[in-house]
Amino acid sequence: MKQDLIYFLPELIVSITVLFLFLLDCFIGKRSRRIFPVIAFIGIAAMMLANKSSSPLPSARFFSDMMVFDHVSVLFKYIFGLAGLIAIVIANGSHELEKVDKANYFTLLTALVLGMMLLANAHHFLMIYLSLEMVSLLSYILTGSLQGSRRSSEASLKYVIYGGVASGIMAYGISILYGLTGSMTLTGVAEFLRMNAVSKTALYTSVLMIMAGFGFKVASVPFHMWCPDVYEGAPTPFTAFLSVGPKAAGFAVLLRFFFGALSQTTTSGIEPIKIIGLPALLGGLSIATMTLGNLAALQQKSMKRLLAYSSIAHAGYMLLALVALNAEAVTGVIFYLSVYLLMNLGAFLVLIIVGDQLGSEDISVFQGLSKRGPFAALLSIVMTVFMFSLTGIPPMAGFIGKFYLFGSVIKSGHYTLAVIGMLNSVVSLYYYIRVVKIMYFDEPVDGRNLTTPMVSHASTVFALALLTIYLGLFWNGLANIVGQAKLF
């Protein structure tokens, strides 16, 4: 048990932070609310340090097989931690969240990070279900955190209903899987499937049902419908986090599920189980997801909805790598999530800076942005970097991400899927570049200049842009870290 706590140290630190914040809320007056983001920031930063010190430990299962510690979970904790830190910086000082109670917002945000960490470690279906629910519930609340805003409440309600249905279906799927295999742990299921024959239909049904829950988290077709509405209704700083954090957590659990329960290690490496056609299922889902996301994004007028559909498309690209179900796929997905985190949070942060000052979240707010003063000119360059990176054009990091994803697909020999995926990224150019186009080619509608925002926002957005370019040119370091990713 004591040994187990070493593996659990990062989670423990975040848990303590959350509890401390809850208690603090009772004792501290309205005036000193500024302390909350600071403590949350310190807590998450401490978690990342603890995570770093625990990374040399060998893989292990702990808490009676409920959880697993391996290099993948370490990497995901970095991703969640980074997303959490940036989300705190973004939320702190955003005009949209001025009226929101800081104590609630930052406490719940920290708790959400904890939920994601638990999800990435889960090895037992019960644990998976519980942590997935934890992430979902906190997301519902934070989506609706703009009290008095109808859009925010509506988004929250939609989110609850979709989430409720999805998790119900997933719970049912888990129960079928348990009935089939008699095991609730991922490796237990794999073990049983390797030794025994099971009904193909039943297994397929249960996998589909479980995918409902995971698909809901990563916003893949056909469980994506909540995504544009929730992204639009939620306060933008939270939307930014929602588009990377919970999505990454969803992919963590997807990786664990497919590699833990539905694959087996053979002499030639990891292979998906042969009983059901997993590549066909995932390939179909992935193509549908990215195509729908990209085509729908072409029509959007709201920048938040555009980024929502684009995030659906990116989920599609990452699902495509899962089709390969090889070691490269794990590396590819984690690498992609890391760079996606940088570029997507960056794009959202630009939207927040511009939206806060010009008072709109439509794409039209970017009209002639490059001509709204010196800071706006710099910000336009930064936004251009993020847009081209999201499209996947070198020398931005997004290209390297795609390079990894499509590399794993090519390696597994699914050429048709790779071609369709690539054509999709050509389609995506059209809507990303539309933003660039109106920033540079159009004239601003009024004479307002953009003033320099608070230092934390400005420095974060520039740091993200520089990292996006740097990782596009020198990604050896990140590749080395991610390349060690080993599941279980």
Added chain:
Amino acid sequence: MFPYLSFMTFFPLAGALLIALTPKGKDNLVRWIALLTTLPLLVAAVKIFCLFDRSLSTMQFVEGPYPWISTFNIEYFMGIDGLSVSMILLTALVSTVAVLASWGIQKSVKSYFALLLLLFSGMFGVFSALDFFLFYVFWEVMLLPMYFLIGIWGGPRREYAAIKFFLYTLLGSVLMLLVMLSFYFYSEGHTFNLLLLADQAKQLGPFTSTAFRHACWLGLFICFAIKVPVFPFHTWLPDAHVEAPTAISVILAAVLLKMGVYGIMRICFPLFPDASIYFSGMIAALGMINIVYGALCAMAQKDFKKLIAYSSVSHMGFCLLGMSSMTAEGFNGTVLQMFNHGTITAMLFLLVGVVYDRAHHREINGFGGMATIMPRYSAITTFAFFAALGLPGLSGFVSEVLCFMGGFKNYPIYTIISVSGVVLTAAYMLWAFQRVFLGAVNEKYKDFDDINMREVVTLVPFMIIVLIAGVYPKIALDLFNSTMTALSHAMGTLPVAGL
């Protein structure tokens, strides 16, 4: 040895950064920085021209391979052979001229020249990269400045033209990316090194299957064909050319189109010799279509610039016809035609720019009698037009003949039809000349100034080269003859004669 290639690739980038740091409003300073950045490139190009060993068919001025991304075995590997050296020389010349031709740009001068220099970096990079990944990165890096240069400084339909150019090229490059990844995963020792890949291309995993090789060849070919542009992928070109500012049209025609042909000869041919031979009939047929169709389209144009854009389509067809032969003379013809088209079309676009700057329109029928108003201008135009239509004694003639000689060996019928393109070219060129320069003087334009000193300076170097390469083509041919002979040996001879 001095790293000429890295210098030429990254010096413009340094210039672009310097321009970005200059204070606002110092437009003339920016222009001079840009010019002073390109002049050393020209010097380096002259130096390369002198030092280049004509007898070797292997890579020279090699830098690397140095490890860049060791986890993926990506290397920084530059080098040039006869094929690339001619393009490097052309690029250096065109870059300098493009800066001079941009002197009159008034709108956001700083951004314009910074982007222009960034574009130069990409162009030199593409022609010197010997690592597939590096090649791809440079190939794509060029798209970004080009998009803005057309989209911000272009004509009325610039936004449409810019996005069309970008989408077409990106569509091609994602296909290249897929083939590149396949090579990486199936090559021995996982490499992107183009020279190593050429050695082992046939023995790699799925590459042992003919169908797979053919599919990959087609993917690469489409990517490069879009850039050439080969019919039916040519529709972006007239739009981009018409909307782009003069200097950018010059670069597009003189350098960017060459990248398509360069890519086919640098990557498609050495990596897939058998597939290239298998599809050579198709290349010849496409070349024929380009020549005839491009010429017919040019004849129908009312816009001066569009006419020249279509003449580019037609002239690039000669390159395809020449390379389809897989013979040394055909290859030599192709490379020489690339070089000649680069110089001649650059002149043509500059000349259109001259008249556009004065009249602010390009309607061919809207002029008339310009020869009386601008005698010097019309003299230079006559020279350029005759070079373009292949007058013996000027450079275009030599390369066209070489391409026909190559093509005729294996594809006599395609070649015979293509020869009609020469007649058609003469027709549209002379007809356009007649409408613009001869006939009654258009009163509206009778007090136009003749061509000025700066404009002449941009044109004279091209005129000299066109004349020298026409009278004594050996200077140019010597540069790449041994490389092309080696390439044709590597390709083997065509097993059966086609159409």
